[in-house]
Amino acid sequence: MTIQQINYFLTLAKELHFWRAAEKVFISQSSLSRQIKSLEDELGIQLFQRDKRNVKLTDAGKFLQEHWTILINEFNQVKTQAKKIDEGNSGRVSITYVGSIAFSFLPNFLKHINDKLPDLKLELTEPTDENHEKLLLDYSTDIALSRDEIKNIHIDSVKLSSESVCLVVPNNHWLNISNFGNLNDLKDEKFIIAGLHHSTFFASLLRNLFNKYNFEPKTIIESDFGGMILNLVSQGLGISILPHSFKYAKPENVRFIELNESIDLYISWRKNDLNKTIKRIVDMAKEV
Amino acid sequence: MTIQQINYFLTLAKELHFWRAAEKVFISQSSLSRQIKSLEDELGIQLFQRDKRNVKLTDAGKFLQEHWTILINEFNQVKTQAKKIDEGNSGRVSITYVGSIAFSFLPNFLKHINDKLPDLKLELTEPTDENHEKLLLDYSTDIALSRDEIKNIHIDSVKLSSESVCLVVPNNHWLNISNFGNLNDLKDEKFIIAGLHHSTFFASLLRNLFNKYNFEPKTIIESDFGGMILNLVSQGLGISILPHSFKYAKPENVRFIELNESIDLYISWRKNDLNKTIKRIVDMAKEV
DNA sequence: CCAACTAATGCTAAAAACGCATTAATCATG
DNA sequence: CATGATTAATGCGTTTTTAGCATTAGTTGG
Structure with missing residues (x-):
């Protein structure tokens, strides 16, 4: 046979x-x-x-x-x-990541990897359903950069960083750091945010945040792509809430106002994977 | 390759x-x-x-x-x-069952199958961990006879029968149908029963029963093999609790006293399995 | 340095896989 | 009902793969 x-x-x-x-x-x-x-x-x-x-x-x-x-x-x-x-440092490593790090952590990280391992090919994917645990276990990816910790005996997961969550408003908006009280000041504002019904970590953070203030945002546009949201805000279509790292996208005509919420970034990989390159990359992530 | x-x-x-x-x-x-x-x-x-x-x-x-x-x-x-x-009716079918039906339902069932499908080989196993669902799904068995219903979209499961749970005592024991009130009458009796820590359905039924009367049996021997238990009871070593069908083992010197508890028997099989013989056998079970 | 051990390799025989051409059965059609 | 088209199986010769024998070449232990 x-x-x-x-x-x-x-x-x-x-x-x-x-x-x-x-x-x-x-x-x-x-x-x-x-x-x-x-x-x-x-x-x-x-x-x-x-x-x-x-x-x-x-x-x-x-x-x-x-x-x-x-x-x-x-x-x-x-x-x-x-x-x-078999190919090790000259082979390929797959990385899945959440969109919100595309402008800050990820570019530095990738540059760092490429400096140290110039022959390594990297496969980047931004999964829509964000089931990083499954992707790791079935070898669809080697490294996951996610917003929440993965708890599984076959997976190691460590926190890389924390950052604040920010209100994002156009420059000519009336709102600024000194006159902002809490979310309820914004009940008449138009919001452009990620779909709250999604099962992503960020969506659930937003749901919790709104619940805490018993606040229902007037959402005019939903988008899961942060870059798009930033752009729409800068065009004056509305305001949004995004992780602080979007500041590094250097958006024009947009101001960030920190909220009293923070969001973490975790890196996860299969414990004891035989591909030693994966562990090397994980160690690099901690240095960035 | x-x-x-x-x-x-x-x-x-x-x-x-x-x-x-x-x-x-x-x-x-x-x-x-x-x-x-x-x-x-x-x-x-x-x-x-x-x-x-x-x-x-x-x-x-x-x-x-x-x-x-x-x-x-x-x-x-x-x-x-x-x-x-491929072999169908002349092939093999695997059946897993719980021990307590070995004396009543199972012999009749097997005889019935053999009459209708004389060329079929049957593989019987009595699993110790009783994870019938897993055994069906990974094709370790084709038909499971269990005490509880299996709820899984890939598995069909129907109830075949119910029977009462009985106290089993030696013939010369003081206890009989007319003088038995409830479990607390038995606080000085020695019990020979299945290990209560097990995850089997019958063990959990016993646990519930004892909890209901806030009763802790003096257990002197634990055994999961009903035939052994019956034997020990008939030797006067203690009393036990077993499903009514053990009566069909025709134990000597033993009396059954029905309790106000009943236990079901379910038959389960993979939905739409291509081996048509499995469905034929399931249908036979309903006739027995 | 020799003897024992062990994986690789040259060579030949046997087996398996392949394609061409043909056969045999079936179906559609006028 | 005859005929041509369709399609899976098969006989036969060729090519490719696999197997075993005998030998080679490198390693280790004494």
């Missing part, structure tokens, strides 16, 4: 046509026919019900199609990860 | 010695050497660090050893299950 044979099988199971399937796997129809037959013989399982004209999966075939598809995927994932370990 | 090659790799990874590994997989040392090398070439990953004398795994090799071991096991499990589906 070859991985190759399984791929032949999966292709045929999808096409249900020997000629088309054979073309897809770049062998002749006769070869495919024989490979499938030898697979059936070796397993002692009838995979396809076929006459001279039609091909269809048996129940056992359907079962194998479903489960082999999953297993082959896992095989490929494992292979990719092994390759990363 | 062949399944065979992976098995070669896993053997060598364990032995770390080409000759011994080659013997274990029934090929020559030279062949094994070449197979490993071709695997390394194909993956583009160094698996072993070797000189003319020693062999040891690289980090990537360690990683692959760990994950391939798991995947190969899953492959075999999937194969076994596909085989079962």
Whole structure:
């Protein structure tokens, strides 16, 4: 039983046509026919019900199609990860991050990594659902930069920094540090903020903040992309609440007013991962 | 990349010695050497660090050893299950059950199956940890007979029957149906019962029962095997509490006194499993 | 420095995989 | 109902892969 044979099988199971399937796997129809037959013989399982004209999966075939598809995927994932370990400092490392660090921490961090490990390729992704724990465990990513700590026996997670949360207003806005009391002063303001129904950490922080003051913001635009929000604020469309680090995006015509709330940044990685480069990068993060 | 090659790799990874590994997989040392090398070439990953004398795994090799071991096991499990589906009524079906039905429901059930499907082989197991849900989901079993309903979107679960829970006492015991009031009459009795700390459904039922009367039994012997308990009770070593169906074990010198508690029997199976025989057997259970 | 050990390699034989051409069965069509 | 189109299986020769034997080459322990 070859991985190759399984791929032949999966292709045929999808096409249900020997000629088309054979073309897809770049062998002749006769070869495919024989490979499938030898697979059936070796397993002692009838995979396809076929006459001279039609091909269809048996129940056992359907079962194998479903489960082999999953297993082959896992095989490929494992292979990719092994390759990363093999390549080490000259390989690739995947990093997932939350958008709000794109302007401050992340550029410095990436520069630092590139100075120390110039041959390393970095794969950056900003996940939308923010399930960093799952992404780490199934090897979809190697390092996660998130707003909350990940508590899992297979994952190490340490706090890198804290920063304050700020009101963001256009420069010509009446609000400033000295005349700001609390959120309820802002009940007539138009807000441009992240979707509060999301399950991200920042959304939940905002929900808590509004709850504390029993305050419901007049939201005119929802966006999860901080850069977009900043831009809209600078255009005078409304005000927003963002982590302080967005100041480093050097937005024009915008003023930041610190609130009495702070938000953390954590870095998380798989405990004892064999890819030593991951740990090196984590250590670099602590230096930045 | 062949399944065979992976098995070669896993053997060598364990032995770390080409000759011994080659013997274990029934090929020559030279062949094994070449197979490993071709695997390394194909993956583009160094698996072993070797000189003319020693062999040891690289980090990537360690990683692959760990994950391939798991995947190969899953492959075999999937194969076994596909085989079962292929064989259908002449194949095998695995049933896990709780001990307490061994004397009443189970014999009738098995006889019924054997009458209808004489070519079917049945694999019976009585799991100790009673995690029927997990056993079903990972295909370790096909049908589970348990005391509580399994609630999972991939599993169907229906109640087969209910029965009362009984006090079991030796025939010459002072206690009988007419003079029994409640559990607190039994505070001086010696009990022989299942370990209450266990996570089985029956253990938790007993815990609740005792809690209800704020009653702590003087337990002299703990055993999870009902047959053993019955035997000890009949020898006069103490009294016990068991489901009513143990009466069908036809124990000598023992009397059952019904309590005001009942316990259910559920049958559970994977929803829409491709092995049609499983559903047939489930339907038979409802007829018994 | 020699003997024992062990992984790699040259060579040859056997086995497996492949493609071409053909066969055999089925289906659609007039 | 005959005929051509379609399609999976198979006979056969070729190429590729795998296996074993014998040998080589480097390492280790005495």
